[in-house]
Amino acid sequence: MVFTLFALVLVLAAAAYLASRNRAARVDAAGDAALHSRPSYHGLHSALWVLMAGLGVLVISTVGATWFITSTLMNEIAQARPDAPHIEHQLILSDARAIADGRISSGSDVLREQVADRFAGLDRIRNVVVIALTLGAAILGGALSYLSISPEWRARNRSETVIRAGLLVMAVIAILTTIGIVLSLIFETVRFFNAIDWQLHKFIFGTTWSPLSGVFEGKMDAEKVGALPLFAGTLLITLIAMLVAVPVGLFAAIFLSDFASKTVRSYAKPMLEILAGIPTVVYGFFAAITVAPFLRDTGEAIGIRVASESALAAGIVMGIMIIPFISSLSDDVINSVPQSLRDGSLGLGATKAETIRQVVLPAALPGIVSAVLLAISRAIGETMIVVMAAGQGANLTANPLEAVTTVTVQIVALITGDTEASTAAGPAFTLGFTLFVLTLLMNMAAQRLVARYRERYD
């Protein structure tokens, strides 16, 4: 219904545009005085008002009415079953909704049928109210702006003010997203820490990760939420990835910026871009189907036991994924070292290699470090490769041949697992929050570094 209404408001806006434009043209043709704004701006002004009034009321009335219905029904359910837990009330409500919609519900009894009837009734009223309010507001908005058309009416300036406000709102959505992320993560994180009585050290330094096994009446066993093995596993895989990606990416960038001929560059750069464009799930498949069995068989051939979900396989493939990231960022940085520095060094008789090692790289170092920091933050946040190729069990080890698990793997395991969503959300969102904070810090550090570096040469 919301979609139909949305479309209807759009149609109304188009109608308002045409009507107002025609009226403005007629006013213009009547020739009492020159119009301040061109007729199409009068049309635009009306259309904008229809949209703003219609969509605004649509959103507010839908959300408000839904909230009202939910809270009313929840109250009624709570009165009917005063001693049942809150979660059961919610279940009854969602079942009643399912019954009212003719879908399959988890159970059916007198109360559910009753609530379903009430819901159906209220739902009908809500639909009528929402439709009436939305269309009313849209038509009202259109009519007001239609009636105000006159030669002096500053339709262009007024619509431009609206447009500017609209632009600001769009730009602010990025901030809203961040706020949304922070709020949603913090809410569950606080709940989780409440459940373990704020024993933060148990979470950060504990070595047993099995958060769902110790759940009892909203409390969690603080001894079983030790995320250290996850951090260690993430670190191990990230380290292996960096051991692959940093040398390869850096040498590739140096080669491409200072040694390679134009032809080589024209093949090598797109190749690295292809590597960068491959979805991570494909890397995960590659790691699980090709690299991991290869490592295991090689290990077997030389008499070393390599786990089939070894940290090495995931790390190597993640390293391959990050090569283009490092090489393109370092390439930019190396290229932005002023040519005068190189010329000076070459003029003093240094070879190209000496220039690179002793002049270009030191000058580019902050940029390269920031590239590596960004790459690390990419690696610890990477999900699919480790979900498909790394282990599930929290295993505290520094041996790259064994299976380890990571923060992201555990988030996926918790959210997609069979445990009730509200229980699994606590540890999952807390891990997500940790991940968010870590990557945020690393990004800020990287940006700080780059900013300082720019000051030196520009």
Add this chain to the structure above:
Amino acid sequence: MADSTAQTPPSGGFDHGSLAAGSGRLKQRRAAEFRLKMYGIIAIGVAAAALVALLGSVVTQASKAVTEHYVVSEITIDPEVIGVTAETPPDEIARAQFGDLTEAMMEAQFPRATGRTAGRELGEIISGGASFELGDRIAAEPGLIGETMTFEFLASDTTDLYLKGEFGALRDAEASGLLTVFEGDDGDLRVSSSSNDFGAALRQVKQHLYEDADSLRTKAARQENAVRVYTERAEKADSEEDRQRQLEKAESARAKQQDLIDEAAALERRAAGASGAEKVDDENISIMIKAGGGWMRLTEVNRATAKAELLTRVSLPIENSDDWTLYTSELPEADRKVTDRQIAWIETLRDQGRIKETLNTRFFTAADSRAPELAGIRGALVGSLLTMLVTFSLAFPIGVLGAIYLEEFAPKNRFTNFIEVNINNLAAVPSIVFGLLGLAVFLNVFGVPRSAPLAGGIVLALMTLPTIIIAARAAIRAVPPSIRDAALGVGASNVQASFHHVLPLAMPGILTGTIIGMAQALGETAPLIMIGMVAFIVEVPGSITDSATVLPVQVFRWSDFPERAFEARTAAAICVLLVFLVLMNLIAIILRRRFERRW
């Protein structure tokens, strides 16, 4: 080429040679330069090799999903068996007992397939979905009930894999003698050949025994390690009880080791035994004979004689026949999904010319299924399309308008600065965190339906927003100020200058950035898993609020399934995904080439 570069430096009339002659240091410095260059070449080589290995492994895997096999067979649509008549309504006909009919048809072909195991194995030749297809066909044409028709039954995944050579091909052992087969007193078949045709097979069997013995000895050697660890632990144990327990474990490990060694020795003795007959079990290679219009499997083999059991019907006895073939299969029966009996059936069907191989178009027209031979990507493709629609219609306008604000209207103050920092940081937030945001805010607070393209599209839109804003800002910044100044000079307002003059010129750049952002979103998996798009969905989604899955998530799900045939399908789905990504990037490149202007 190395020569020419070496000769270029001494330009400008400077005699390099004489300077360097005394020290040899120049040589060293040149070597250092050469090394650095080589490291660069190696690095590029490593990246290229990784790319080739990745694409190579995907394409090789995917090539096994290009075709599918059918068993072509005559079938009589017996109304008694299916329990419906031509007058029954079509939807009831489609649901009739065509499974029984198909089973009866196969049993009529291979009457020896009695007993539960054989019956099950026979049933596994044809896909479980074939009888449903037959049902649909009959429902569409009820007049066929009671008639005999030719129908193409979809082969099962194991049959398909066998026919594609996944379990190793049968090797013709090139027998030259005359074959005699008769039934012995104990029910076993006595097989003999006029020359030593089974000698080679016997050697292979013995060779296999040696290999088994070897792997047993390797296992025994590993037990040695366990013994050592437990003994060490026993020495370090704090309590007598613990020490005792560790010692017991060490003892049992040693006993196990001894067992393994004994077993290996027994195998080796068997293999070394001079010229006796050798038993062939399912851990060893398979030796099969095609003769007398059917198939036999050897259970015991000597140079010229053997014991055998029937796999399909054979007209017995066979006397001094030269019309026979001896086959061996290297992979032991226990190690492959297709049994000897199934091989015999499939080969019989193949000899009768009733196996048909066609292009696997089903892969694009079918939705997901738990049976690999029936699974397709149509649902995921439509899901991806719907999700991308939502993502585009949200991210593109918001991103472009936001970028216009930041570039054209934003005053330079702390607030705009904050927005900028924010966008840069948002671009580097791990995608899984966006998934958590979607789960907590859009699913739980706003009540967007779970697993729906709407939810996925919103999450991906928020994720691609920073990419689009950053690209759009760069494109807008690249439009020279003279354009804007000219517009303002002839009396345009700021808004008019931006929307009528700057934006159209920046559009190609913005579209390029948007397409690249959309390509990222198309390949994204993790956030969609968070909002429940991993569910098993058989229906092709019809709208953005239906449950759906998308291509990359389909890849993830399939890669988790144990059936071998899914591996090829996963790789094929990856290929489709990559084709889309390549297309999108090509469009971006063309846009950039054709419309990008440099001022």
